[in-house]
Amino acid sequence: MLNDVRTFIDYQNRPVRLTPERLAHILERPEMANMETAIQETLANPQFVRKSRTDNAVFLYYRFREGTAVGDKWLCVVTKYLEKDAFVITAYLTDKLKQGEQLWPSL
Numbered sequence: 566m567l568n569d570v571r572t573f574i575d576y577q578n579r580p581v582r583l584t585p586e587r588l589a590h591i592l593e594r595p596e597m598a599n600m601e602t603a604i605q606e607t608l609a610n611p612q613f614v615r616k617s618r619t620d621n622a623v624f625l626y627y628r629f630r631e632g633t634a635v636g637d638k639w640l641c642v643v644t645k646y647l648e649k650d651a652f653v654i655t656a657y658l659t660d661k662l663k664q665g666e667q668l669w670p671s672l
Contacts, residue, residue: 571601575608575626575651576669581644582652591656596634603630604656607642613662614669622646623654627662 571583583604591597591604607628617623626642633640638658645654 571605573605573608573653575644576611576614579646579651581608582650584652587653587655591653594657596658597656598634600633600640600656603628603640604642604653607640607656608644608653611642611669613667615663615665615667617643618663618665620645624668625663625665630658633658 568585570585571588573581573583575581583601588601591600607626611626611628613627615625615627617625623643623645626644627639629637630640631637635658638660639662640656641659641663642656643654645652
């Protein structure tokens with residue numbers, strides 16, 4: 566599976582690529598083992614989406630995960646949207662959401 570580009574659908578019905586190189590990067594963190602389905606779920610059904618404060622094309626998707634290898638944490642999936650392409654940059658577990666303009670749910 567590490568050799569195949571995966572395409573997921575985000576909450577706005579847009580395709581988002583996860584390349585083998587990016588998946589390998591994500592899986593370098595032991596706590597991210599077996600989290601590919603959680604990444605897909607976070608893109609499709611996020612609890613929060615925020616725009617990066619440093620790059621307007623980067624969005625952070627968050628979904629709370631109970632019982633991860635490092636306890637109850639937020640899964641953050643960082644994606645970049647270009648005019649005709651979208652892809653996962655990275656994903657990680659965190660205790661809190663980063664600052665940034667909240668896009669979903671809209672306030």
